[in-house]
Amino acid sequence: xxxxxxxxxxxxxxxxxxxxxGKAFGRREALHDVSFTVRRGGFLxxxxxNGAGKTxxxxxxxxxxxxxxxxxxxxxxxxxxxxxxVRRAIGFLSHNPLLYRDLTADENLRFxxxxxxxxxxxxxIDELLARVELGHRRHDVVATLSRGMVQRLAxxxxxxxxxxxxxxxxxxxxxxxxxVALLDGLLxxxxxxxxxxxxxxxxxxxxxxxxxxxxxxxxxxxLQRSGxxxxxxxxxxxxxxAGLGTLA
Amino acid sequence: MVENAATVAxxxxxxQTVPAQATTTAILAAAGLLLAAALVVGFWVAPTDASTLxxxxxxxYFHAPIAETALLAYxxxxxxxxxxxxxxxxxxxxxxxxxxxxxxxxxxxxMVTGVxxxxxxxxxxxxxxxxxxxxxxACLLYGGYFVLRGAVEDESRRATYAALFAIIAFVDVxxxxxxxxxxxxxxxxxxxxxxGSGMDARDLVxxxxxxxxxxxxxxxxxxxxxxxxxxxxxxRELKFRLGR
Amino acid sequence: MGFRQYRAMVRKDLLSExxxxxxxxAMFLFVVLAMVVFHYAFTATGGGTLSFxxxxxxxxxxxxxxxxxxxxxxxxxxxxxxxxxxxxCPVDRVTIFLAKMTGNLIFLxxxxxxxxxxFALFFAPHGMVAHxxxxxxxxxxxxxxxxxxxxxxxxxxxxxxxxxxxxxIVFLPLVIxxxxxxxxxxxxxxxxxxGAPGVLGRLLFLLxxxxxxxxxxxxxxDVAIGE
Numbered sequence: 095x096x097x098x099x100x101x102x103x104x105x106x107x108x109x110x111x112x113x114x115x116g117k118a119f120g121r122r123e124a125l126h127d128v129s130f131t132v133r134r135g136g137f138l139x140x141x142x143x144n145g146a147g148k149t150x151x152x153x154x155x156x157x158x159x160x161x162x163x164x165x166x167x168x169x170x171x172x173x174x175x176x177x178x179x180v181r182r183a184i185g186f187l188s189h190n191p192l193l194y195r196d197l198t199a200d201e202n203l204r205f206x207x208x209x210x211x212x213x214x215x216x217x218x219i220d221e222l223l224a225r226v227e228l229g230h231r232r233h234d235v236v237a238t239l240s241r242g243m244v245q246r247l248a249x250x251x252x253x254x255x256x257x258x259x260x261x262x263x264x265x266x267x268x269x270x271x272x273x274v275a276l277l278d279g280l281l282x283x284x285x286x287x288x289x290x291x292x293x294x295x296x297x298x299x300x301x302x303x304x305x306x307x308x309x310x311x312x313x314x315x316x317l318q319r320s321g322x323x324x325x326x327x328x329x330x331x332x333x334x335x336a337g338l339g340t341l342a
Numbered sequence: 343m344v345e346n347a348a349t350v351a352x353x354x355x356x357x358q359t360v361p362a363q364a365t366t367t368a369i370l371a372a373a374g375l376l377l378a379a380a381l382v383v384g385f386w387v388a389p390t391d392a393s394t395l396x397x398x399x400x401x402x403y404f405h406a407p408i409a410e411t412a413l414l415a416y417x418x419x420x421x422x423x424x425x426x427x428x429x430x431x432x433x434x435x436x437x438x439x440x441x442x443x444x445x446x447x448x449x450x451x452x453m454v455t456g457v458x459x460x461x462x463x464x465x466x467x468x469x470x471x472x473x474x475x476x477x478x479x480a481c482l483l484y485g486g487y488f489v490l491r492g493a494v495e496d497e498s499r500r501a502t503y504a505a506l507f508a509i510i511a512f513v514d515v516x517x518x519x520x521x522x523x524x525x526x527x528x529x530x531x532x533x534x535x536x537x538g539s540g541m542d543a544r545d546l547v548x549x550x551x552x553x554x555x556x557x558x559x560x561x562x563x564x565x566x567x568x569x570x571x572x573x574x575x576x577x578r579e580l581k582f583r584l585g586r
Numbered sequence: 587m588g589f590r591q592y593r594a595m596v597r598k599d600l601l602s603e604x605x606x607x608x609x610x611x612a613m614f615l616f617v618v619l620a621m622v623v624f625h626y627a628f629t630a631t632g633g634g635t636l637s638f639x640x641x642x643x644x645x646x647x648x649x650x651x652x653x654x655x656x657x658x659x660x661x662x663x664x665x666x667x668x669x670x671x672x673x674x675c676p677v678d679r680v681t682i683f684l685a686k687m688t689g690n691l692i693f694l695x696x697x698x699x700x701x702x703x704x705f706a707l708f709f710a711p712h713g714m715v716a717h718x719x720x721x722x723x724x725x726x727x728x729x730x731x732x733x734x735x736x737x738x739x740x741x742x743x744x745x746x747x748x749x750x751x752x753x754x755i756v757f758l759p760l761v762i763x764x765x766x767x768x769x770x771x772x773x774x775x776x777x778x779x780x781g782a783p784g785v786l787g788r789l790l791f792l793l794x795x796x797x798x799x800x801x802x803x804x805x806x807x808d809v810a811i812g813e
Binding site: 156157158177181182184186190193194196197201204205206208209210211235251 | 590595598670
């Protein structure tokens with residue numbers, strides 16, 4: 095599934111739609127009544143202090159968690175009805191690279207290619223390994239790769255099946271400068287082809303990439319804006335930015 | 343687990359129902375009467391068993407009802423588990439825990455009465471006969487239920503896994519019983535069941551009184567357990583909120 | 587697509603195991619050690635040979651050896667946090683179960699291929715070669731039950747705190763019926779041959795046991811493996 099081209103037009107279909115999303119872990123409520131829409135080709139930046147519910151939100155969209163209340167649809171499908179279709183449309187990148195340490199880069203990608211039903215896997219893997227500049231290490235076991243390389247391989251894994259939606263959970267965390275540059279370059283390249291949701295603490299970078307912002311605090315929506323924003327726009331609301339206390 | 347500043351879902355503190363005390367008392371009183379009747383009829387009124395079991399056969403009026411009640415308890419846990427997996431309501435989990443706890447209690451009693459009977463009738467403390475063995479395994483199995491619960495931190499996961507286990511365990515009980523029949527006959531072919539050809543009317547009265555009494559006892563105790571669990575949950579809820 | 591995924595998962599597990607060789611070697615050593623320990627434990631009392639117990643001992647050793655392997659079956663995923671990777675894939679949860687079960691079955695089978703001859707060597711039970719075909723059927727049926735039940739329980743256990751301790755506690759009571767049927771069946775087979783009374787009954791019982799737990803796993807695996 096390829097996304098639409100330019101993000102200039104605002105009439106793209108809703109690629110991700112969350113309505114009244116809530117999640118409780120036993121007695122602890124991690125998310126309460128969170129709603130947002132990301133149209134095709136859009137880029138939503140997710141901000142908020144630690145424990146605000148950013149990761150929970152991403153995991154809910156990724157179908158790794160089931161909502162306690164509300165619903166989320168991706169590419170028009172509800173994971174409760176058609177989980178496979180939703181999963182095929184999603185690529186997930188987080189601090190955890192989701193790679194098998196005892197297998198080589200190539201074997202890891204082949205595995206995921208099979209799991210996602212990627213056509214012409216060999217060619218696709220070649221293409222991606224070249225893009226993340228890991229072609230020369232393809233037959234090396236993941237345990238022998240540096241953290242930056244592992245994360246680059248994780249990017250390849252996330253893009254392998256050409257997902258329409260990319261969910262990124264603080265993808266820059268713990269990366270060396272080279273990997274960061276590579277990731278940013280890649281994101282810029284594929285910006286137009288996918289729909290993004292990115293959770294990050296890097297407000298400046300987030301705002302550069304995003305055309306939509308959602309700030310969470312204690313599991314609730316603190317701020318929701320569309321369009322390009324400046325860091326100053328968040329001053330009143332974003333605690334970590336302005337150092338203010340609790341929100342209404 | 344990281345305790346974050348997330349607010350707790352607003353809602354009434356006590357959405358759980360504590361079973362009505364008066365009804366519970368009535369049920370337990372009825373159970374008491376029936377069991378007393380079973381005792382009196384069984385031990386004094388009914389004739390002594392003609393077979394080699396003799397007087398010791400009378401323990402059957404309690405042993406068999408206890409066994410059947412244990413199985414009933416496990417059955418209730420099974421249904422509660424199915425309901426929990428279907429609907430996700432915490433009260434089904436509470437019902438499951440209470441039922442398994444009582445099932446364990448009754449299973450232990452089966453073994454105690456079985457041991458007493460075995461000693462009285464055949465002079466052996468323990469026999470590896472199908473029914474006793476099945477209950478022994480059931481005890482171990484459902485004991486594992488509590489170990490499983492203890493090993494899961496998250497409440498909804500705990501309830502889910504416990505429900506799965508209650509389903510698996512209940513299906514396993516008849517399987518275990520059939521398997522024990524494969525065992526070669528030991529030195530003492532012991533069968534803890536009604537001996538002789540059929541039961542006298544007075545035997546039947548005692549037996550049925552025992553059955554009804556035990557079942558009511560189970561229901562009464564279950565209600566008490568549910569009440570205690572509900573109050574415990576309420577206490578936990580209050581503590582949690584006050585801690586904020 | 588389902589088969590491609592199944593094959594990919596089985597291949598991955600086998601490949602991982604081949605690279606590290608942790609599990610299979612440990613299982614094999616354990617099985618042989620257990621046989622030796624049993625021999626000494628039972629003959630040290632001066633009671634002669636173990637021949638009375640050989641049918642049963644084989645199964646005790648397999649069941650406890652299987653536990654070692656089962657504990658490890660999700661170890662890769664859980665230890666490295668890669669389980670999410672699997673759950674993100676558009677794969678039927680039941681396919682995951684079948685793949686894991688196949689992996690466990692293969693490991694168990696590999697152990698047995700070496701352990702059974704060792705067992706024959708140590709204890710020279712009569713009738714083993716003569717009734718090998720039926721014995722193999724019995725072993726396969728029992729293995730299926732151990733793998734099905736074990737994989738289902740390992741899935742639950744691996745997501746709890748006390749995972750290595752919990753699995754034996756929940757697995758052993760549930761596997762007792764299988765042990766009874768397999769052990770008594772092996773004993774009957776070794777002494778009386780395939781036509782011995784009860785052998786067929788036990789084989790059928792194992793078949794039913796396998797069926798029941800496969801159906802249970804099929805019905806509950808979605809819930810067992812994740813939210």
